[in-house]
Amino acid sequence: MTVSKTAAADPARGARPARKEPAETAAETTPLQMGELSELLGYSLKRAQLKIFEDFLRCVAPLQLTPAQFSVLLLLDQNPGRNQTEIANTLGILRPNFVAMLDGLESRDLCVRMRSTNDRRSHILMLTDKGRAVLSRAKKLVAAKHEARLNELLGSANRAALLEMLATIAREF
Amino acid sequence: MTVSKTAAADPARGARPARKEPAETAAETTPLQMGELSELLGYSLKRAQLKIFEDFLRCVAPLQLTPAQFSVLLLLDQNPGRNQTEIANTLGILRPNFVAMLDGLESRDLCVRMRSTNDRRSHILMLTDKGRAVLSRAKKLVAAKHEARLNELLGSANRAALLEMLATIAREF
DNA sequence: TGATAATTGTTATCCACCATACCAAATAGC
């Protein structure tokens, strides 16, 4: 619980008479105390996740891929011949919501739905050549710009430790 | 990436004479290869964040507080006398979206908006007695059930290291 | 074999968040 509680004395309290220091543009106020907020794992997790997603989007912007779409392409590449339900479940996407997502990828010719021969209910999903090419380029961008920055910031060992802890949380909680 | 929490396949609902107990309802298939997905920080971050939020909601369920609401109460407690813009900005909430959120908290008598005397545009936010009481109880629940589980799972040192890395990412990225 | 249950992809909704544009009242700057 040791959070820096720098006792910031409120500068404007009793001293009312104008004492407006050189304020730049925005009304300058004393920064707020985050307090116990910085000890809340959920809060830190969410803020970090938002930053990471933003950076991911920037890095892979030329390919117009969202993190979710990228994860689908990755999974299709490593698991050819699976159907929608299997892919969606693995990624934690609900089947109804996966439909529009696939429509988007398929309309961009990144993957295709094929009716299965042995079970005519299901759609076998496969990457197209273009899908594989886009995925390949995306991987390079992510590795070079996105993940590289992490290693630079945390160090390889810490980055690995971070991933491991996150995986533990996702698995055990 | 993805992430959603649902999943919970309802075990028995519409079937009256159904005798399908031991068999898992879903057709069993070989588990999919996560592959490089498990190396993607964004993916692991999001999945962990969802789990943490779920657990937070469960732990603090008797108080009916969301993570976002809890963070607002925490911030108000440590920063009395601030206005909506300051609180919202600090939490990364856009002012328009903060209005309804405050309406909710105020209607539950957890905080109040007071017109500032020196700037009649702004609303000074303050916790009510009830707000402080709820916050206090929430803190205890979170510490006892939620964060305690983390320490048990990761260990105190690792938990601290995790928080530090997340803060670094949120700050530097 | 035939009736019934379960699964698959899909549509239609609903809700929670997030983001932008815009507005009136109040204040700050000049």
Place this chain on the structure above:
DNA sequence: GCTATTTGGTATGGTGGATAACAATTATCA
């Protein structure tokens, strides 16, 4: 005094997640 800025607020649109329901198909089993 006139203009620009700030503040809280409304309206609105977009995106994701969640549930119910459905037709076609397959599995189950009496």
